[in-house]
Amino acid sequence: MVDEPQEDDHFFVVNGRRWRRTDPGLPEDVAAALRSHLGSARATVGAASRRGDEEAVAAARVRVGIAKHGLGERGPKWWDEPLEARIERAREALGELDA
Template identity: 45%
Template sequence: MQPLAAIDSVHPTTPDGRYFVVKGQLWRCSNPSLSEEVRQRLVNELMAARREVKAAKASADSDALKAARAGVHQAKVALGERGDVWWTDGARDFNRCNGDCQKF
């Protein structure tokens, strides 16, 4: 995974720093309060789980695929990219929103 500065140069971020934008869709950024050490460990876990997804798909192993996808989800939750929001001001979550976000 690219460092946050590299992501910012490729994909714009929202003014509040909560999301980056890809093809008009909002994607939640990692929790900025994570230490660099913790963030990097979680990114490594995420990348390993994504490799496991690829391997499970290649071998058509549905049980391994389910477990690997759970690993991806767990890492993304720990990073703050899924699950409960990491901000505390009560603002709604617009993760994966594109177009008219008012419906959320």
């Protein structure tokens, strides 16, 4: 018997796969800007993949990773860190993406 992943405050489940939730403690303006960068980077991954431009795919995937780290969806578990550290990480990621 296989246990199905369960939703909770830290994760959500789509088609049986568990995904980490965005850090709910982030200021909305910072989270919205990171989500915008994430969407743009994902679109760039798709477009570059269709063109066969592996260098552009790799660069866009780096941007996806930065945005997801900033949102708390990758990297250290946001629920194990102080809020100030989480906000600082998000702001640093946003600064890197805005540069």
